[in-house]
Amino acid sequence: MLRFYPLLLLLLTLSACSPERAASTNATTLYQHGSVTVQLSPAAAPVETPLKLTVIADGASAVSGNITGVSMYMGRIPLRFSPAAGGFEADFLLGACADPNMLWQLDIDILDSDGKKHTVKQQFHSSWR
Numbered sequence: 001m002l003r004f005y006p007l008l009l010l011l012l013t014l015s016a017c018s019p020e021r022a023a024s025t026n027a028t029t030l031y032q033h034g035s036v037t038v039q040l041s042p043a044a045a046p047v048e049t050p051l052k053l054t055v056i057a058d059g060a061s062a063v064s065g066n067i068t069g070v071s072m073y074m075g076r077i078p079l080r081f082s083p084a085a086g087g088f089e090a091d092f093l094l095g096a097c098a099d100p101n102m103l104w105q106l107d108i109d110i111l112d113s114d115g116k117k118h119t120v121k122q123q124f125h126s127s128w129r
Contacts, residue, residue: 027054030106031122038108038120045126047096053079056087057110063088065108070123071099079108100128
């Protein structure tokens, strides 16, 4: 009888484990017009997970922006863009709420080397999954 306890403990431990979902590192293009491209990764925009926005714009000298909730008020999420290879990047988190498919508004201002400001407004969805 004592020989079965280790086996039983092993089976209970294994049955409690579930394989971890592979993190999606793919990106999706949220906006593309002319020389401006805005990409989000991971593409599914899972909540409470580090996300990255990449802005690629010819001649851009600075990028700023924020995200606000459309489906539900979630405050204003400021985006802090830093120069990166080929463009600008901002890391951020989206909060979870009662809506599993939350709609967000992305507002980005791109300042070009001539001092002209270009604005990108784009909506996207986040997910619980």
